[in-house]
Amino acid sequence: MKFVDLKIRNKLALVMILFALAVISLLSALYYIQFKEALKERVLLQLSSVKQLKVSQVRQRMEALVFDFLSNQVFTEQPDNADVLIAYGVISHDTVVSGYPLSYPEIVGSVAIQDLTPHDPAGQITLCLYKKEANEIRFGIFRPNIQSILMERTGLGETGESYLVGENMTMRSSSRFFPQRRPTDIVVKSQGVIDALEGEEGYGLINDYRGVTVFSAYERLDVFNLTWVILSEIDEQEALFPLKSLRTNLVIVLGIILIFVFIASYELARQLVKPVLITEEQLRKMSKGIFESTFDVVKREDEIGQMFSALERLIAALKQTVVFANEIGSGNFEARYDLLSSEDKLGAALMGMKERLQAYQVSEKRLKLENQRSLISGEEKERLRLSQELHDGLGPMLTILKIKVESSTIQADEKKELMRLFDETLGEMRKISNNLMPSVLRDFGAGEAIRNLLKQIGQDRLQVHYQYDPNGKINIPTNISIALYRVAQEAVNNVLKHARASVLNISLTEFTDRVSLYIQDNGQGFDPENVTLGNGLRNMRERINVENGIFELTSDSKGSVIEVEIPLV
Amino acid sequence: MSKISVIVVDDHQLFREGVRSLFAEDDLISVEGEADSAESMYEFFEKALPEVVLMDITMPGADGLSIIRESRKRFPEVKFIVLTMHADGQYVVKAVRSGAFGYLLKNADKEELSEAIRTVSKGKKYFNSEISQLMVGNISLEGDNTQRLSERETQVLQLVSNGKTTKEIAEELFVSSRTVETHRVNMMKKLDVQNTAELIKKAVKLKLI
Numbered sequence: 050m051k052f053v054d055l056k057i058r059n060k061l062a063l064v065m066i067l068f069a070l071a072v073i074s075l076l077s078a079l080y081y082i083q084f085k086e087a088l089k090e091r092v093l094l095q096l097s098s099v100k101q102l103k104v105s106q107v108r109q110r111m112e113a114l115v116f117d118f119l120s121n122q123v124f125t126e127q128p129d130n131a132d133v134l135i136a137y138g139v140i141s142h143d144t145v146v147s148g149y150p151l152s153y154p155e156i157v158g159s160v161a162i163q164d165l166t167p168h169d170p171a172g173q174i175t176l177c178l179y180k181k182e183a184n185e186i187r188f189g190i191f192r193p194n195i196q197s198i199l200m201e202r203t204g205l206g207e208t209g210e211s212y213l214v215g216e217n218m219t220m221r222s223s224s225r226f227f228p229q230r231r232p233t234d235i236v237v238k239s240q241g242v243i244d245a246l247e248g249e250e251g252y253g254l255i256n257d258y259r260g261v262t263v264f265s266a267y268e269r270l271d272v273f274n275l276t277w278v279i280l281s282e283i284d285e286q287e288a289l290f291p292l293k294s295l296r297t298n299l300v301i302v303l304g305i306i307l308i309f310v311f312i313a314s315y316e317l318a319r320q321l322v323k324p325v326l327i328t329e330e331q332l333r334k335m336s337k338g339i340f341e342s343t344f345d346v347v348k349r350e351d352e353i354g355q356m357f358s359a360l361e362r363l364i365a366a367l368k369q370t371v372v373f374a375n376e377i378g379s380g381n382f383e384a385r386y387d388l389l390s391s392e393d394k395l396g397a398a399l400m401g402m403k404e405r406l407q408a409y410q411v412s413e414k415r416l417k418l419e420n421q422r423s424l425i426s427g428e429e430k431e432r433l434r435l436s437q438e439l440h441d442g443l444g445p446m447l448t449i450l451k452i453k454v455e456s457s458t459i460q461a462d463e464k465k466e467l468m469r470l471f472d473e474t475l476g477e478m479r480k481i482s483n484n485l486m487p488s489v490l491r492d493f494g495a496g497e498a499i500r501n502l503l504k505q506i507g508q509d510r511l512q513v514h515y516q517y518d519p520n521g522k523i524n525i526p527t528n529i530s531i532a533l534y535r536v537a538q539e540a541v542n543n544v545l546k547h548a549r550a551s552v553l554n555i556s557l558t559e560f561t562d563r564v565s566l567y568i569q570d571n572g573q574g575f576d577p578e579n580v581t582l583g584n585g586l587r588n589m590r591e592r593i594n595v596e597n598g599i600f601e602l603t604s605d606s607k608g609s610v611i612e613v614e615i616p617l618v
Numbered sequence: 619m620s621k622i623s624v625i626v627v628d629d630h631q632l633f634r635e636g637v638r639s640l641f642a643e644d645d646l647i648s649v650e651g652e653a654d655s656a657e658s659m660y661e662f663f664e665k666a667l668p669e670v671v672l673m674d675i676t677m678p679g680a681d682g683l684s685i686i687r688e689s690r691k692r693f694p695e696v697k698f699i700v701l702t703m704h705a706d707g708q709y710v711v712k713a714v715r716s717g718a719f720g721y722l723l724k725n726a727d728k729e730e731l732s733e734a735i736r737t738v739s740k741g742k743k744y745f746n747s748e749i750s751q752l753m754v755g756n757i758s759l760e761g762d763n764t765q766r767l768s769e770r771e772t773q774v775l776q777l778v779s780n781g782k783t784t785k786e787i788a789e790e791l792f793v794s795s796r797t798v799e800t801h802r803v804n805m806m807k808k809l810d811v812q813n814t815a816e817l818i819k820k821a822v823k824l825k826l827i
Contacts, residue, residue, distance in 0.1 A: 441676055444703040445630040448724040452636035455728055468727065475725045479705055488676075493708040501706055514792065518770045554792030558770070560804060565797045567788075601794075612794040 057325065058318030065314035066307060073306055077299045085292050089264070092288040093252045095204065096266035100281035103211045104270055106198045107279065111272045114193050115160055118178045162275040165190065166221055172231030174213075174221055176275070196222050208263075208284035213270070213277045214242050221277060226259060237280075241267035245278040257282055264288050324353045328360060340367045374399055382407040422595045429486065429531050436485035439478055447475055487534075494525055495533035495566075496557050502538060503555065506545065513553045520559035529615050532592040533557065533566050536600075539585045540568045540611050548572025550608065566613040574604040621648035622739045625662055627682070628674040628701070629654050633724075637672065640728050647735050656685045663693060669739045672701045672731075673718070675709065683716040690717035697738045701726075707752035710745070714753075720744035767805060767826055774801045776827050779818045 052060065163177040174195050179188040199211045199222045212232075213221035220232035227235065237258040244251055245267040252266040263282040270277040331342070342364045348354065366389050373396075376384030382403055388396045451471040454464065482488075490498035496517040503513050537555065544550055550572030558565045577586065586602065589611075593600040598615035624647055626634045634652040641647045650668055653659035655677065662668070671689075675682030686698045699720035700713045710721050719738040722731065730746065737744040745753070767775065770791075777787045784802075788795040802814065809820045821827050 440703055445628075445633050445724065448703075449630065449632045449636045451725060452633075452640055452728075456636075456639050472725055479703070487706070488704060489706045489708050493706075493712070497706075497708045501708075516770070516792065518768060556791065556793045556797070558793060558797050558800075560800050563800065565794060565800065567792060567794045567797060569792050610794075612796065614794070614796055 057322050058315060061318040062311055062314040065310050069306060069310040073303050084295055088292055092264045093266060096264055096281045097252055099211060100266040100268060100279055103198060104268060104279055107195055108272060110193055110195055114191055118189055119180060160273055162273050164215060164275060167233045172233050205283055206287050208287045211281040213279055216276050218242055241265045241280055242278050245269045331360060340364055340371055370396060377403045418595055421591055425592060425595060432485040436482040439482040443478060490530055490534050491527060495530040498534045499537045499557060511553055512551060516556040518558045523561060525564060529596050532596050535592055536589045536613055539589050544570045563614055563616045568611040571608040574606050574609050577602050577604055621646055622670060622735055623648055623650045623668045624670045624735060625651045625668045626672045627653045627659050629677040647732055656680055667693060667696055670735050671696055671698045673698050675700055675702050683712055686718055687716045699734055699738055710749055710753045721749050771801050771805050774798060775805060775821055779827055
């Protein structure tokens with residue numbers, strides 16, 4: 050799996066852990082090394098000072114011994130078993146033998162010292178001191194308690210020790226680790242001893258006589274003509290024990306820090322990833338066309354907060370667009386829309402669509418109106434033509450026929466019968482013509498035509514009031530007159546047929562700029578939404594619409610009212 | 619005693635001939651001529667003025683009533699009887715206003731026709747009971763109402779000054795509220811005022827109410 054394909058939270062955790070690991074490791078290593086150096090230095094310094102102390106103590110003891118020997122005092126602290134000399138078969142222990150020199154060394158100065166320890170069966174430090182006295186050489190064998198000096202190990206822990214090594218590279222003082230062995234049997238050929246014998250005082254990390262790595266401070270100890278090497282040593286392992294616990298602590302600290310970093314990075318990643326997931330979910334929804342914002346926006350000032358507010362703006366903008374599209378879709382062309390920016394192509398397209406639809410609607414409306422108008426005017430023209438044919442064509446023919454009959458010489462009673470028939474026929478024809486299109490309507494307008502219409506009703510049960518307020522200064526176009534008359538005709542017919550009214554009030558008022566018709570009855574009313582005479586109502590409404598007028602109908606159980614107003618342009 | 623001279627103006631030739639034949643044997647009335655337009659009628663007038671003209675009012679290209687009006691100015695002594703198919707009061711009223719002396723429907727019989735001619739020739743008006751009935755309620759008041767309140771407006775103003783609301787006035791006068799409002803606005807225009815209070819004040823001042 051590639052790194053880029055990892056989930057962000059894992060990625061982040063990984064990066065942070067790696068980073069923390071690197072930094073902590075580096076710091077730890079630096080600290081560890083520095084600490085180790087400091088520790089080593091301290092250990093060596095300590096060893097050096099211990100060694101220095103031992104050196105001075107040993108010197109003191111030796112000088113005291115030499116002083117005592119020279120001042121010829123009685124040796125109270127003589128070794129009780131000078132096994133060496135006994136082994137030599139010469140003397141007893143701790144005696145100063147005068148004039149009895151053994152193979153003694155050359156005495157430079159006042160005194161010479163011979164190291165007899167290798168000859169001591171117990172391996173204790175045994176020294177033979179010589180001094181020249183007149184013609185004789187005096188000597189004494191001593192076992193100075195140097196071991197006790199070296200045994201004092203304060204500050205040297207579990208493995209620290211100080212010991213003396215002779216010129217032949219065997220030990221002089223007893224070993225801490227092999228107390229049962231004779232020191233002179235223990236060969237010490239360590240680097241420290243070699244260096245010290247060459248006269249170099251020093252310290253360092255070396256392998257001791259056991260083959261164990263130790264910190265060692267060493268120095269050649271020259272007392273009179275005696276050459277020893279003194280070493281103060283401590284096992285590296287013990288000396289560096291704080292380093293080990295430091296390492297453990299560092300590992301624990303590292304672990305805690307890593308856990309903390311892991312948790313922190315996980316939490317941080319969660320903080321970062323959560324909004325990303327929310328955004329992703331929101332975008333997925335939006336890609337499905339759902340523009341509801343479902344996330345709770347926590348007010349944040351950081352980039353994520355900015356992203357959320359941008360997302361919100363996006364949703365709001367899309368919502369606005371959707372609402373607008375909806376409005377257009379449902380035919381509301383009054384809907385307003387502000388372009389989101391000059392680049393808002395979708396918005397601009399919708400606006401364009403709206404305008405085209407609007408134009409289309411307007412032209413369709415106009416077309417429909419024109420259609421209705423031409424239908425109505427065609428019908429009215431046809432009615433007029435028929436009415437005129439009857440009235441002015443057939444009528445005169447009938448009257449001529451009547452005159453002919455009248456001036457003929459048929460019998461009087463027969464003539465009378467025929468005259469009556471002529472009158473009836475003419476009356477019928479007039480009625481038909483009138484129904485088709487009253488000539489009064491064309492010649493005197495709707496006001497008079499309606500007056501005639503109401504006159505013809507002639508019902509006892511229905512009380513009709515008609516108020517016509519003409520305006521002599523205007524000419525109402527014939528099509529408007531016809532529309533008003535047809536509405537009145539239909540309304541009156543409805544009242545007569547359905548309303549069971551006792552009062553019918555009609556008023557027609559002509560103003561300079563409009564004409565208004567008001568028809569009111571006190572009948573039983575009807576439901577305008579659901580009536581069998583819907584056709585008639587629709588016709589009325591249509592006729593007024595065609596003339597750009599207002600048609601209002603209200604009806605309840607107390608009666609119905611029709612209000613019409615047509616502008617005169 | 620000479621016969622009453624009559625001419626018939628009608629676009630139907632058969633009708634003219636019919637009328638002529640009706641009075642062919644008549645002792646009192648003589649149909650002197652026929653015309654089918656104003657021009658031919660005036661041509662006839664040039665030769666001899668008739669006493670009575672029987673006039674159809676709907677002819678192609680000519681309105682009989684305008685002919686009567688014009689002719690009454692030029693030849694006041696000629697009397698017109700409208701002879702028409704129109705049986706509506708409005709036409710009767712208009713005919714009277716135009717100066718016609720009589721109004722008959724074309725299905726009138728000879729008796730009636732000759733009575734009308736005789737009556738009119740004496741300078742009297744002739745309208746039989748049927749025609750008189752048609753006229754009832756049709757004499758509308760077409761006065762000069764320039765800047766004067768119409769009867770209806772006065773009514774509305776009266777009701778307004780009585781403190782009635784537009785709706786109440788509309789109900790009382792059985793017109794729409796919109797109509798009442800229009801009346802009110804028109805009155806304010808006519809009396810050159812800005813609001814209803816000023817309207818009433820001015821109306822009182824002018825003694826309109």
